[in-house]
Amino acid sequence: MNFQSSTQAVDSVFIFIVAISVALLTGIVATMVYFVVRYSRERNPDPENIEGNLLLEIVWVVIPLIIVLAMFFYGWRGFRFMRTAPANALLVKAYASMWRWDFEYDNGRKTDRLIVPSGRPVKLVITSRDVLHSLFIPAFRVKEDAVPGMLTHLWFLPDGTGDYDLFCSEYCGTGHSEMITKVQVMTAEDFRKWRLEAPHEKTGEDVDGVPALLRKKGCLACHSIDGTRKIGPTFKGLFMSRVIVVTGGKEHEVTANEQYLRRSVMEPEADIVKGFPPVMPREKDNLTEEELSSIVGFIKGLRE
Ligand SMILES: [Cu+2]
Numbered sequence: 001m002n003f004q005s006s007t008q009a010v011d012s013v014f015i016f017i018v019a020i021s022v023a024l025l026t027g028i029v030a031t032m033v034y035f036v037v038r039y040s041r042e043r044n045p046d047p048e049n050i051e052g053n054l055l056l057e058i059v060w061v062v063i064p065l066i067i068v069l070a071m072f073f074y075g076w077r078g079f080r081f082m083r084t085a086p087a088n089a090l091l092v093k094a095y096a097s098m099w100r101w102d103f104e105y106d107n108g109r110k111t112d113r114l115i116v117p118s119g120r121p122v123k124l125v126i127t128s129r130d131v132l133h134s135l136f137i138p139a140f141r142v143k144e145d146a147v148p149g150m151l152t153h154l155w156f157l158p159d160g161t162g163d164y165d166l167f168c169s170e171y172c173g174t175g176h177s178e179m180i181t182k183v184q185v186m187t188a189e190d191f192r193k194w195r196l197e198a199p200h201e202k203t204g205e206d207v208d209g210v211p212a213l214l215r216k217k218g219c220l221a222c223h224s225i226d227g228t229r230k231i232g233p234t235f236k237g238l239f240m241s242r243v244i245v246v247t248g249g250k251e252h253e254v255t256a257n258e259q260y261l262r263r264s265v266m267e268p269e270a271d272i273v274k275g276f277p278p279v280m281p282r283e284k285d286n287l288t289e290e291e292l293s294s295i296v297g298f299i300k301g302l303r304e
Pocket residue numbers: 096132133134168169170171172176179
């Protein structure tokens with residue numbers, strides 16, 4: 001049997017193993033129940049010593065051996081299929097970092113969700129910018145570790161259009177559960193248009209008045225804009241509020257003015273807001289002056 005997709009490769013082996021397990025479970029339980037009745041003390045008051053049976057022993061060695069070898073062979077074929085991406089696969093680079101995913105296309109376009117055409121194999125070349133992560137797309141049955149300083153890969157065949165979950169499946173710190181995005185499968189025609197649309201777009205589209213920059217830089221994984229407490233303090237009502245921070249082990253109160261906001265983004269380790277873990281990455285080398293101003297401007301606008 002030849003596989004068409006990773007979904008099929010994984011599911012067929014899974015069903016094969018489950019079917020064998022169910023058959024064995026049923027057979028063993030039925031035999032057990034039969035033995036309990038057939039060899040009960042009432043029917044056999046005197047225990048007797050049963051000598052070995054060569055034929056029986058050969059049977060119970062050979063049959064399981066064939067079964068496990070079949071499982072191995074089937075699984076190995078699926079594995080080989082899934083490790084070898086077709087030559088016509090669309091190549092996309094995937095970067096993991098605490099705590100977001102970035103994707104980069106051959107034309108330089110970058111996105112925070114994986115956008116792919118339906119019906120064409122997609123090969124992801126994966127790496128991490130900091131710690132170990134793992135890229136998991138349950139709908140396509142593919143998962144691969146993201147390792148700093150190393151390139152790993154996987155491929156899958158998206159069929160049908162729609163959105164599918166893509167998330168990190170290797171615990172990577174406080175924001176691990178926020179490290180989730182989507183695979184958006186478009187028709188081949190829509191994908192072609194999307195690719196041509198804005199090859200060097202920097203920030204994507206704003207959604208509900210939230211600048212795309214905040215999504216792209218991963219701010220929203222840890223900071224809410226509606227007052228909800230996440231890994232970091234919320235942006236809502238933050239500007240000009242009184243904040244208790246810990247600086248060099250000492251607590252003190254500051255006003256969250258523009259200077260404070262700018263410093264907190266660029267050098268977050270300088271003042272840690274009381275009650276929050278010191279986990280924010282320094283954005284000093286990741287943000288331009290223009291980007292910083294736009295983020296601080298947005299936070300200012302959320303003043304209560
Ligand atoms: Cu992760």
